[in-house]
Amino acid sequence: RTPLVRVDGLVKHYPVRGGVFGRGGKRVHSVDGVSLEIERGEVLGLVGESGCGKSTLARALLGLTPVDSGRVMFDGTDVSRATGGRERKALRRSMQLVFQDPLSAFDPRMRLGVSLEAPLAQHRLGTREERGQRISKVLAQVGLDDSYAGRLPHECSGGQLQRAVIARALLLRPRFLVCDEPTSALDASNRAHILNLLVELKDRLGLTLLMISHDLRVVRHICDRVAVMYLGRVVEVAPRHRLFEHPAHPYTQALLASSLPDSPQTDGTVSTFSTLRGEPPSPLSPPSGCRFHTRCPKAQARCAAEAPAWSPAQSEQQHHVACHFPGP
Ligand code: SF4
Ligand code: MG
Numbered sequence: 001r002t003p004l005v006r007v008d009g010l011v012k013h014y015p016v017r018g019g020v021f022g023r024g025g026k027r028v029h030s031v032d033g034v035s036l037e038i039e040r041g042e043v044l045g046l047v048g049e050s051g052c053g054k055s056t057l058a059r060a061l062l063g064l065t066p067v068d069s070g071r072v073m074f075d076g077t078d079v080s081r082a083t084g085g086r087e088r089k090a091l092r093r094s095m096q097l098v099f100q101d102p103l104s105a106f107d108p109r110m111r112l113g114v115s116l117e118a119p120l121a122q123h124r125l126g127t128r129e130e131r132g133q134r135i136s137k138v139l140a141q142v143g144l145d146d147s148y149a150g151r152l153p154h155e156c157s158g159g160q161l162q163r164a165v166i167a168r169a170l171l172l173r174p175r176f177l178v179c180d181e182p183t184s185a186l187d188a189s190n191r192a193h194i195l196n197l198l199v200e201l202k203d204r205l206g207l208t209l210l211m212i213s214h215d216l217r218v219v220r221h222i223c224d225r226v227a228v229m230y231l232g233r234v235v236e237v238a239p240r241h242r243l244f245e246h247p248a249h250p251y252t253q254a255l256l257a258s259s260l261p262d263s264p265q266t267d268g269t270v271s272t273f274s275t276l277r278g279e280p281p282s283p284l285s286p287p288s289g290c291r292f293h294t295r296c297p298k299a300q301a302r303c304a305a306e307a308p309a310w311s312p313a314q315s316e317q318q319h320h321v322a323c324h325f326p327g328p
Pocket of ligand 2: 054
């Protein structure tokens with residue numbers, strides 16, 4: 001059984017021109033050697049502070065940006081090399097992105113129904129009438145009635161618009177949704193509704209989800225596994241309960257302690273760190289060895305000299321960590 005998505009040694013960097021950082025042709029390594037698998041039907045959470053490369057990884061996964069090395073396989077198709085028109089089109093339908101900002105997701109002058117018809121027209125799907133039916137169907141799936149097709153974006157609340165964003169992602173019957181901070185623009189109650197909706201849709205439509213967030217509270221209840229990213233690298237991957245109850249990487253521990261300060265799961269295990277120390281270093285000149293060593297309370301001389309290898313944590317099969325001194 002192959003995973004639905006398989007990422008091998010992905011590297012994506014951006015050249016930086018001009019400005020003080022530009023001299024000498026510096027490159028920002030946004031994603032620097034990431035390998036990951038996403039199983040069919042699972043919800044994988046991807047967490048890390050902003051700027052750690054989560055969104056770049058998402059765009060590379062979807063084939064929206066060329067990669068420098070490594071590859072992404074989606075159900076046996078190499079995403080970065082799918083050049084044939086039909087292959088690309090099929091991939092584009094199968095993998096959809098749910099944007100983070102519902103307010104900028106739609107053209108403010110267009111009725112939602114018009115915006116929703118565009119992808120169908122682009123893929124030459126159905127007659128006018130069939131497209132209308134498809135739009136009603138996806139609106140119903142996200143809990144909006146037909147009247148929303150006639151509304152302008154400003155006539156909807158943030159939560160309603162985020163539902164419409166999800167409806168648009170569902171139009172082409174995808175199998176894989178990448179949700180990039182899908183609830184960051186919403187208040188707590190809307191956030192819970194949208195997360196529940198995504199999980200319900202996943203079950204009902206047999207989707208696989210990648211849920212990207214800087215906030216562990218978002219991935220806490222709905223993900224099967226969680227991957228933690230720091231400065232372009234994945235530092236820990238574990239089933240959700242393992243990650244929340246037995247985090248092995250000091251960065252994960254610090255992230256848990258700072259985002260869930262009064263969670264019973266983090267009591268005791270990570271009480272030594274109240275918050276993350278300092279700002280993340282610039283990705284323009286990442287620290288040597290383990291990139292977390294400048295902020296890690298457990299750092300030793302070896303950490304600055306040598307990048308830690310990826311290894312099983314506490315001999316748990318599905319729990320992997322990149323740290324010289326993992327554990328509580
Ligand atoms: Fe901390 Fe060293 Fe582990 Fe990096 S390798 S997380 S610096 S203990
Ligand atoms: Mg982002």
